[in-house]
Amino acid sequence: MKLLGISGSLRRASFNTALLHAAAELLPSGHTLAIHDLHGLPLFDQDVEEQGDPAEVVALKDAIAAADALLLASPEYNGGISGVLKNAIDWASRKGTARETAPLAGKRVCIVGASPGITGTVRAQDALRLVLRRAGAVVEPQGEVLVFQAHTKIADGKLADERTRELLARHLQTFVAPTGRTS
Template sequence: MSTLDIVGLCGSLRTGSLNRAALNLAGASMPPSMAMEVAEWREIPVFDADVFAEGYPAAVQALRDRIRRADGLVIATPEYNFSIPGAFKNMIDWLSRGEDQPFAHKPVAILSASPGPLGGARVQYDLRRVMLFVNAMVLVKPEVFIAGAAAKFDAQGQCTDETTRKFVGDQMKAFEKWTGAVKRMA
């Protein structure tokens, strides 16, 4: 069996982001049959239909191609103003343009980390709706909302909470099965 190629996307660009730490935890918690590469998207410009009429900017095309090649996608994102961070949504909007958009039938797992008590629940529900619209195959359960995340990761971004490590590990095991099931359906 070949290794499943997973792309990780973090909804925060901040170096010390709790969601980057959560995404790294997801990658480290994957079964041996999976390997994750975190894709950077900092260079994606603001969506502009006039620019799109001229073709995809290089950063957009490169990320579209990388996601298209992947077997699955793991997204960890913070919640901004009860929803998806604007720049992250903009990136999704760019990638989803065109008949050959890379999210179609792509297995996706979502998790979120927040210093607050809800762990990013609202962003996940909005992101699930967006992913549904682009025909992504989002893993429904288990959901992972890391509440009080500032106390669960140390200054180096390492998870110090055994329960959180278990929840994320369980989600990655379920995602391995989900990715295989989606591939068999294709």
């Protein structure tokens, strides 16, 4: 399975981007994860869309369309989804002028998230599931990877906490299993 990872954080030392890098290491063999950067993605604007998707939007939509599934790493900002991730979903939920279907329509999505808070990213993940379903994506598996107190588990851009690594590996295994579930 070819997965596309998208971090909802633009920060250089992002816990969520580190989580995607750990996921790339922990994926079962035969599966790959490419990470798509959201720097430079313009704010969604239907007037701009009607003139044709900007290059950054085309690149995002092409990457999503080419992937078998998505792995979204969501921070939690003020109890919700980061603006940058919501913006990416808004663009990817639309056909644009050059597509027959929106890239997110029917796309399988797995969500993970890391935050310095004690509840991890539970509210952001709930909100993200709602937005993704509304966009036509299929969110699996039902379990959650909520990396709480991420500053104690991620150091120098690496997921160092072994228990969290094991949880992430099991979550990914369930997601890439042929039926979406392990036996």
